Amino acid sequence: MTQQESKILSKCPAEIALxxxxxxxxxxxxxxxxxxxxxxxxxQRALSGVTQKVLTQQLRELESDGIINxxxxxxxxxxxxxxLTALGDSLKPLTEVMHDWGINQTKQF
Amino acid sequence: MTQQESKILSKCPAEIALxxxxxxxxxxxxxxxxxxxxxxxxxQRALSGVTQKVLTQQLRELESDGIINxxxxxxxxxxxxxxLTALGDSLKPLTEVMHDWGINQTKQF
DNA sequence: CCGTATCCCTAGGGATACTG
DNA sequence: CAGTATCCCTAGGGATACGG
Numbered sequence: 001m002t003q004q005e006s007k008i009l010s011k012c013p014a015e016i017a018l019x020x021x022x023x024x025x026x027x028x029x030x031x032x033x034x035x036x037x038x039x040x041x042x043x044q045r046a047l048s049g050v051t052q053k054v055l056t057q058q059l060r061e062l063e064s065d066g067i068i069n070x071x072x073x074x075x076x077x078x079x080x081x082x083x084l085t086a087l088g089d090s091l092k093p094l095t096e097v098m099h100d101w102g103i104n105q106t107k108q109f
Numbered sequence: 110m111t112q113q114e115s116k117i118l119s120k121c122p123a124e125i126a127l128x129x130x131x132x133x134x135x136x137x138x139x140x141x142x143x144x145x146x147x148x149x150x151x152x153q154r155a156l157s158g159v160t161q162k163v164l165t166q167q168l169r170e171l172e173s174d175g176i177i178n179x180x181x182x183x184x185x186x187x188x189x190x191x192x193l194t195a196l197g198d199s200l201k202p203l204t205e206v207m208h209d210w211g212i213n214q215t216k217q218f
Numbered sequence: 219c220c221g222t223a224t225c226c227c228t229a230g231g232g233a234t235a236c237t238g
Numbered sequence: 239c240a241g242t243a244t245c246c247c248t249a250g251g252g253a254t255a256c257g258g
Contacts, residue, residue, distance in 0.1 A: 010211070011137060012136055012137060012140060012208070012211070013207075013208050013209075013210075013211025013212045013214075013215060014136050014140075014204055014207035014208040014210075014211050015136055015137075015211070016210075016211035016214055016215070017207040017208075017210045017211050017214075018127075018130065018131065018136060018207060021127065022127065022131060023250080023251090024250080024251065024252095025251095027121055027123050027124055027127060028120060028121060028124075031121060031123075039219090039220095040219070040220055040221080041219065041220080044220095050252095051251085051252065051253070051254090052220075052221065052222090053221085053222075053223090053251085053252080053253085053254090054250090054251060054252070056220080056221060056222085057250090057251080058251095072220095075219095076219090077219045077220080078219050078220050078221080078258085079219075079220090080219080080220065080221085087214075090210065090213075091210070093206060094203075094206050094207060094210055095123050097202060097203050097206050098122075098123035098126040098127060098203060099121070099122050099123040099126075100122075101122075101123075101125075101126045101199065101200070101203055102119070102121070102122025102123050102124070102125035102126050103122045104199075105122075105125055105126075105196075106122060106125070132230080132231090133230080133231065133232095134231095148239085148240095149239070149240055149241080150239065150240080153240095159232095160231090160232065160233070160234085161240070161241065161242090162231085162232080162233090162234095162241085162242080162243090163230090163231060163232065164241095165240080165241060165242085166230090166231080167231095181240095184239095185238095185239090186239045186240080187238085187239050187240050187241080188239075188240085189239080189240060189241085
C-alpha cells in the first residue's frame with residue numbers, strides 16, 4: 001500500500017503512520033538505517049531470515065512512501081545503498097515510543 | 110495474534126506494540142475508548158462500515174492482549190461495555206505520536 | 219551483488235444469515 | 239442488543255530458481 005492510498009483509506013491520521021511501518025521487516029529496516037546508510041547485503045545479513053525477494057519488496061515500499069533513499073552505484077559488482085530521508089528520520093520518535101512501550105510489557109513477565 | 114505470541118515472534122520490542130494495534134479497526138476503537146467507556150452499539154455506530162463479526166473479533170483480540178475490559182450486564186436486552194485497562198491507557202502517547210505524524214504528512218499535499 | 223519471476227499458502231477481514 | 243456461524247476473497251509474505 002502506498003502512502004497516497006493509505007491517506008485515502010484512512011479514517012484517522014494515525015492510520016497513515018501505521019500502514020507505512022506495517023510490514024514484516026519494516027521496523028527492523030528502520031532500526032538498521034537509524035544507525036546510518038546500509039548496503040543491501042548488510043541489511044540482509046542484519047535481518048536474519050529475510051529472503052532477497054521480500055527484502056527488496058519492503059525496501060521498495062518504504063522508498064515509494066518517501067521513507068528511504070535508494071542509491072545505485074553503477075559498478076561491477078553492483079552496489080546499492082539505502083538511507084533514510086528526512087521523512088524517514090521523522091519516524092524515529094515514533095519507533096522509540098513503540099520500543100519503550102514494548103520493553104515495559106516484556107518486563108511484566 | 111496474542112500478545113504472548115507477539116513477544117515470541119518479535120525481534121524488536123517495538124514490534125509488540127505494532128502487532129497489538131495492528132488491525133483494520135483497532136486504532137479507531139482505541140480512539141473511541143480514550144474518550145470513555147462505550148457500549149458495543151456505540152462503537153459500531155462510531156466505526157461506520159464495520160460488521161458485527163469483525164468488531165467482535167477485534168474487541169476480543171484487544172481484550173486478550175490486555176488492552177480493554179469487557180463488562181457484561183446480565184439484563185434483557187443485553188448490555189456490554191468496553192473500557193480501557195491501564196495497559197490500554199498507556200497506549201495513548203503512542204497513538205498521539207502516530208496521529209501527529211500522520212497530520213504532518215497530510216499537510217504536505 | 220542485487221535483484222526479478224513464479225508459485226504457493228495462510229491469516230485477516232468482509233457479507234450474510236441466524237440466535238439467546 | 240450483542241453476539242455466533244459460514245463462506246469467501248484478497249494481500250502479504252515465504253521458497254525457490256533464474257538473470258544482468
